[in-house]
Amino acid sequence: MSSWDRFTDTFFNAKVMAKYWPDILYGVGVTVELAVLIVVSGLLAGLALALIRALAIRPLNWLIIFIVDLFRSLPPLVIIVLIYFGLPAADISPSGFVSTWLSLALVLMAFAEEIFWAGITSIPKGQWEAARSTGLGFGQTLTNVILPQALRLTIPPLTNRTIAITKGTALGTVVAVSEILGMASSAMSNSYNPSPLMMGAAAYLVLFLPVVVAGRWIEKKFAWKR
Amino acid sequence: MIVSAKGIHKHFGHLHVLKGVDLEVAERELVFVIGPSGSGKSTLLRCLNRLEQPSAGSVTVDGIDMLAPATDINHARQRIGMVFQSFNLYPHMTALGNVALALRKVAGKSRAEADALGLAALERVGLADRATHRPLELSGGQQQRVAIARAIALEPRVMLFDEPTSALDPELVGSVLAVMRSLRESGMTMIVVSHEMAFARNAADRVVFMDDGLILEQGPPAAIFENPAHERTRAFIGQIQRH
Amino acid sequence: MIQSFFNPEIIVAAMPIVLAGLFNTILLSLIVVPLGLAGGLVLAMLASVKSPLVRWPLMAWVDFFRAFPPLVLLVLLFAGLPFAGLELGGFACVAIAFFLNTGSYYGEILRAGIDSVPHGQVEAARSTGLSGLQAMGYIVLPQAVRNVLPDLLSNTLEVVKLTSLGSVVAVPELLYQARQAQSITYNPTPIVMAAVIYFLILWPLVRLLSRLENRALAGRG
Numbered sequence: 001m002s003s004w005d006r007f008t009d010t011f012f013n014a015k016v017m018a019k020y021w022p023d024i025l026y027g028v029g030v031t032v033e034l035a036v037l038i039v040v041s042g043l044l045a046g047l048a049l050a051l052i053r054a055l056a057i058r059p060l061n062w063l064i065i066f067i068v069d070l071f072r073s074l075p076p077l078v079i080i081v082l083i084y085f086g087l088p089a090a091d092i093s094p095s096g097f098v099s100t101w102l103s104l105a106l107v108l109m110a111f112a113e114e115i116f117w118a119g120i121t122s123i124p125k126g127q128w129e130a131a132r133s134t135g136l137g138f139g140q141t142l143t144n145v146i147l148p149q150a151l152r153l154t155i156p157p158l159t160n161r162t163i164a165i166t167k168g169t170a171l172g173t174v175v176a177v178s179e180i181l182g183m184a185s186s187a188m189s190n191s192y193n194p195s196p197l198m199m200g201a202a203a204y205l206v207l208f209l210p211v212v213v214a215g216r217w218i219e220k221k222f223a224w225k226r
Numbered sequence: 227m228i229v230s231a232k233g234i235h236k237h238f239g240h241l242h243v244l245k246g247v248d249l250e251v252a253e254r255e256l257v258f259v260i261g262p263s264g265s266g267k268s269t270l271l272r273c274l275n276r277l278e279q280p281s282a283g284s285v286t287v288d289g290i291d292m293l294a295p296a297t298d299i300n301h302a303r304q305r306i307g308m309v310f311q312s313f314n315l316y317p318h319m320t321a322l323g324n325v326a327l328a329l330r331k332v333a334g335k336s337r338a339e340a341d342a343l344g345l346a347a348l349e350r351v352g353l354a355d356r357a358t359h360r361p362l363e364l365s366g367g368q369q370q371r372v373a374i375a376r377a378i379a380l381e382p383r384v385m386l387f388d389e390p391t392s393a394l395d396p397e398l399v400g401s402v403l404a405v406m407r408s409l410r411e412s413g414m415t416m417i418v419v420s421h422e423m424a425f426a427r428n429a430a431d432r433v434v435f436m437d438d439g440l441i442l443e444q445g446p447p448a449a450i451f452e453n454p455a456h457e458r459t460r461a462f463i464g465q466i467q468r469h
Numbered sequence: 470m471i472q473s474f475f476n477p478e479i480i481v482a483a484m485p486i487v488l489a490g491l492f493n494t495i496l497l498s499l500i501v502v503p504l505g506l507a508g509g510l511v512l513a514m515l516a517s518v519k520s521p522l523v524r525w526p527l528m529a530w531v532d533f534f535r536a537f538p539p540l541v542l543l544v545l546l547f548a549g550l551p552f553a554g555l556e557l558g559g560f561a562c563v564a565i566a567f568f569l570n571t572g573s574y575y576g577e578i579l580r581a582g583i584d585s586v587p588h589g590q591v592e593a594a595r596s597t598g599l600s601g602l603q604a605m606g607y608i609v610l611p612q613a614v615r616n617v618l619p620d621l622l623s624n625t626l627e628v629v630k631l632t633s634l635g636s637v638v639a640v641p642e643l644l645y646q647a648r649q650a651q652s653i654t655y656n657p658t659p660i661v662m663a664a665v666i667y668f669l670i671l672w673p674l675v676r677l678l679s680r681l682e683n684r685a686l687a688g689r690g
Contacts, residue, residue, distance in 0.1 A: 010552050069679070073671040075630035077637075078644055078664050085648075086657035089473035114679055164627070170538035174637060181541055185548070194552045201537070201545055208536040216532070277592055303598040314593035318611045327607060328597035373593075380597060 016195040020187040024199045027183030031207065034101060034179060035166045042105040042165070043158075046112025053117055054142060064113065071110035076168050079103040084175040096175035108165045115157050119150035156219045163215050167208060180204060227286075228253045228415050229274065229384055234283035236269055243269050244280070245439035251384070256416045258426040258447070261436035262462055267419040270436070271386050274417070275306045288383045304332055307377025311389040313369045315361040321348060321372045322357040325379045333380065347379035348372070351405045367398030371405050378409065385409065387418040423466055427451060435459045476658045483650040483659040490646025491666055497560075497632045497642055501567040502625055508568050509575025514605065516580045534573040540634050542566040547638045559638035571628045578620045582613030619681040626674050630667070643667065 053064050071079070084099040094102065123146050131141040173182035184200030229251035236244040244266045251257050259267045272278040274285055276292050276299055285292040290302050316324050325344035329335045335343065348354045351371040361369050370390055377385060387406070391399045403425050410416060410429055420426070426433055427447045434444040435456070442456050454460045515527055534542070546562040557565070586609045594604035614621065636645035643663050650659035 007553070011549075069672055069675050070668060072626075072675045072679075073668045074664055075633035075644070075667060077633045078660070078667060081644065081648065082657070082660050082664055085651065086474065086660055089657050114682070118682055167538040170540040173540070173544075181538070181544060185544065188548065194549045197545060197549050201541060204538060204541050205533070205536055208538075209532060212532050212536045275596055277596060300595075300598040300600050303596060306596070308593075308596035310589060310593060310596075312587075312589050314587075314589040316590065316593075316608055316612075318615065328594075328599055331603055331607065332598040376593075376597065 011198050013193050013195040016191045016193045020196045023183045023187050027180035028203050031169050031179040034169045037101050038104045042108025043112050045109040047116055049113040050116035068110040068113050071106050076107050077171050096177040099175050100172035100177050104168050111161045115154045119154040123149050156222045159215045159218050163211050230286045232284045235281045237281045254413045255431045256410050258430035258433045259419045265436040266439045267436050268388050271388050275303050304380045305383045307382035307385040309373050309387045309390045311392050313373045315369055317361050320358050325376045344379055347375040351375045366394045367401045370402045384415045389419055474661050479654050479656050479658040486646050486650045487662050490643035493641050494632050494643040498629045502628055504568045505571035505575050508572025509579050512576030513579035531573045534569045539570045559640040563635045574624050578617050582617035585616045586612045623678055
């Protein structure tokens with residue numbers, strides 16, 4: 001056996017790959033499900049917090065700022081571990097899937113709130129005054145005048161942040177979520193062969209490479225004209 | 227001849243910007259290059275210190291073959307000062323920092339020595355008292371004078387000016403022209419691309435008219451301005467003077 | 470509740486273990502941040518070479534490592550390489566994975582910074598005789614770094630947070646040590662301690678960043 005054959009036999013073993021690809025595919029399903037849940041709930045929660053902050057109720061704003069800072073400061077893996085291993089001590093036992101979803105959604109919420117809020121405050125005061133002077137209410141001004149302008153500003157930073165946090169789904173493997181990395185790791189230890197890991201890596205590339213390239217494109221398309 | 231450019235061609239993709247230009251400049255001469263925009267004046271200037279690589283031709287400055295691969299271009303450029311339309315001062319450095327950088331890094335002078343020389347150069351453009359200011363704290367005219375100081379601090383044999391007053395408000399043009407005039411009086415060889423016709427008339431030894439990548443005619447200012455041989459030259463000068 | 474999450478006896482008992490972890494987290498950060506920055510700098514400077522022979526492989530490299538979740542890269546090195554007869558320790562694996570991953574991110578940021586410096590700056594520098602490398606070092610990079618400072622800091626914050634991944638490959642950093650202490654004491658207090666420590670260390674940076682970012686976005690509006 002040549003060394004190249006030995007290499008392919010180890011890392012791209014056809015028999016092992018044939019046996020375990022359904023497992024990896026299952027993991028892809030879980031990863032996608034987890035990612036979609038995180039993105040939707042995280043972005044919505046972030047937008048909601050930013051809108052509440054626009055109401056400018058002092059104590060409420062302090063609370064929001066604290067929550068945002070907290071989840072920007074803590075490593076996502078620490079939050080996952082805290083929820084998964086910590087909460088049972090308070091008689092709440094979330095599954096690994098729920099722990100990962102909740103943690104990453106909270107992190108995305110924090111970053112999204114920050115970005116949405118920066119977008120809202122970047123709209124000149126004159127826009128508020130003009131809209132209010134025509135008789136539009138606070139909510140109407142926000143939804144019809146401010147947000148359409150602010151959201152456009154937030155798209156590039158939001159896209160990049162969302163991609164980065166979605167990749168965090170791999171952290172779920174630490175709390176036994178059967179996403180791609182988890183499935184690949186257990187298949188590897190069952191087969192004593194790294195081929196499943198290579199399949200998992202390939203699956204991540206297939207999932208995320210288009211997203212990264214699309215992110216690059218979005219960044220260019222919405223680039224600020226100076 | 228301190229500057230000798232022969233048969234300069236320059237292509238940018240399909241564009242043929244210089245179509246065989248010959249330009250000789252004697253020591254202590256002030257040559258003024260005029261012509262419509264897009265005629266290749268700036269490109270010619272930038273070929274002289276090889277900021278643009280000519281597609282064909284030869285350039286010799288102060289005896290150095292500027293296009294030879296063996297030439298240490300960074301060393302050669304010290305002898306050729308250049309002043310840009312948009313100043314291009316380094317915004318993160320003080321005026322003195324701008325002037326002293328190449329003295330230290332290219333000429334290899336100590337910091338103290340470079341600072342002293344830099345301060346002297348600023349003195350010559352009348353801005354010694356602005357040495358610690360950042361470019362953004364200076365007016366356009368002051369910025370351009372710092373840029374001139376940055377070039378002359380290296381004691382170049384030739385100075386290239388690429389539309390040095392075009393980006394300035396009218397009231398600030400005079401201070402820059404005054405510095406250029408005093409440079410001329412000190413005997414500096416200068417090649418100036420500019421639309422300042424009054425300055426050309428008073429200070430230039432020779433005016434060169436370029437059009438469409440070629441030198442159409444050249445001569446003493448009086449001859450070119452009062453009695454141009456070419457119809458194109460006459461049209462261009464008429465247009466400039468009407469404005 | 471207090472007994473579970475803020476148990477004073479356990480705080481005292483676990484403190485040395487957790488602090489040892491904190492020390493390693495700081496050490497790890499001091500290694501991986503400069504490493505990533507250096508890698509990013511090389512990538513960014515290569516990106517200013519306009520030849521497509523350099524540019525396309527470079528872009529592929531950067532996107533490749535940005536598409537991989539860092540943990541996947543880490544596990545690939547830690548669990549995959551031994552099958553090729555190459556057994557690196559957890560620490561080395563973290564260093565390499567971070568070099569590849571965060572280097573790509575730093576590279577993208579620095580590239581944007583270099584692009585933001587007008588070309589006239591390089592021309593002016595070259596016209597005074599500075600070499601290409603000198604012009605990059607003295608003129609372009611200082612301005613580039615200043616222009617993208619918020620992004621650089623933000624990425625650095627993420628890198629420090631990412632060091633917690635070391636716990637997966639048994640690098641005894643803060644999270645790993647806290648989990649060790651937790652499994653000894655059967656009490657989540659050490660993990661809460663780790664979280665509090667992360668927050669205390671990183672909060673000032675987060676505050677600073679949120680101010681810088683707000684200003685940057687507002688300036689573009």
